[in-house]
Amino acid sequence: MKYTVLICDDDTDILSALEIYLQQEGYNVIRGQTGIDAVEAVKNQTVHLILLDVMMPKLDGIGAAVKIREISNLPILFLSAKTEDTDRILGLNMGGDDYITKPFNPVELMARVKAALRRYSRLGGMDGALQLQNDSDVYQTGELILDDKRKLVTVDGEETQLTALEYNILKLLMSNMEQVFSSEQIYEAVWGEPAYHVSRTISVHIRHIREKIEINPKEPKYLKVIYGLGYKVTKYD
Numbered sequence: 001m002k003y004t005v006l007i008c009d010d011d012t013d014i015l016s017a018l019e020i021y022l023q024q025e026g027y028n029v030i031r032g033q034t035g036i037d038a039v040e041a042v043k044n045q046t047v048h049l050i051l052l053d054v055m056m057p058k059l060d061g062i063g064a065a066v067k068i069r070e071i072s073n074l075p076i077l078f079l080s081a082k083t084e085d086t087d088r089i090l091g092l093n094m095g096g097d098d099y100i101t102k103p104f105n106p107v108e109l110m111a112r113v114k115a116a117l118r119r120y121s122r123l124g125g126m127d128g129a130l131q132l133q134n135d136s137d138v139y140q141t142g143e144l145i146l147d148d149k150r151k152l153v154t155v156d157g158e159e160t161q162l163t164a165l166e167y168n169i170l171k172l173l174m175s176n177m178e179q180v181f182s183s184e185q186i187y188e189a190v191w192g193e194p195a196y197h198v199s200r201t202i203s204v205h206i207r208h209i210r211e212k213i214e215i216n217p218k219e220p221k222y223l224k225v226i227y228g229l230g231y232k233v234t235k236y237d
Contacts, residue, residue: 003117006041008032008061009053009079013151014102018051021106022113033058037137041066042150044124047074051116054091062094069095075116079104092204097165115192120164143235144213144222145176153213160212165190169202170209173223173233182230 005027007018012033015025019029022110028046034039036059041047050068054061065076077098078091100114143156148171153160162170173181183202183224187195206225210217224232 002028003048004028006030006047006050008038010056020191021110025110035061035064042068042072049075051077051079053080065095075120087203089200112190141177141222141233146171155213166205166209169205177233177235180226180230180232
């Protein structure tokens with residue numbers, strides 16, 4: 001399958017460089033220069049991943065990501081010259097799967113693109129086709145159920161929408177209930193790459209998952225933090 005990557009940046013030199021890198025790796029490329037272009041492309045064309053600049057005219061990357069998340073869970077990789085942790089966390093909070101600072105290393109960028117596409121395809125996001133791993137992979141604790149055959153998460157019978165990364169984090173924890181995973185272990189298992197200073201990245205995704213599966217995210221029933229050690233899902237009959 002030949003994947004299509006949407007690149008959106010108001011700097012035409014960066015767009016051209018990204019297009020060359022991606023085409024050399026065999027990807028189809030769609031170009032845009034504003035957040036509005038990104039949203040329209042996702043609505044009207046087949047897109048498997050987005051490389052999205054944060055600072056753009058008309059609608060910035062953060063605003064575009066919020067609108068895209070209303071209609072799709074495809075991977076969004078932010079590109080930004082801003083290097084502060086607060087900027088990275090904001091990008092993740094707004095629906096980003098990864099945050100890459102400029103100037104970027106082309107080899108590292110392509111590695112992150114490939115890793116994100118692998119995660120998304122395992123979840124069954126590509127063209128709506130389910131990638132089944134085990135027909136009986138259903139994990140349940142209390143009223144929280146993760147059905148890996150149908151790639152479906154329900155709470156009290158109601159479906160909840162998770163991004164690809166959120167789903168894979170929850171699956172890791174639910175398939176190993178009561179086992180505590182550190183932030184580094186979660187990152188290496190889900191992202192498939194070495195973990196360096198990732199605790200804030202994981203904590204952002206954990207908070208998002210709690211907001212979607214817990215009645216009271218501040219007093220979680222299922223997804224618990226074990227302070228100083230990591231996270232676990234508690235088993236209930």
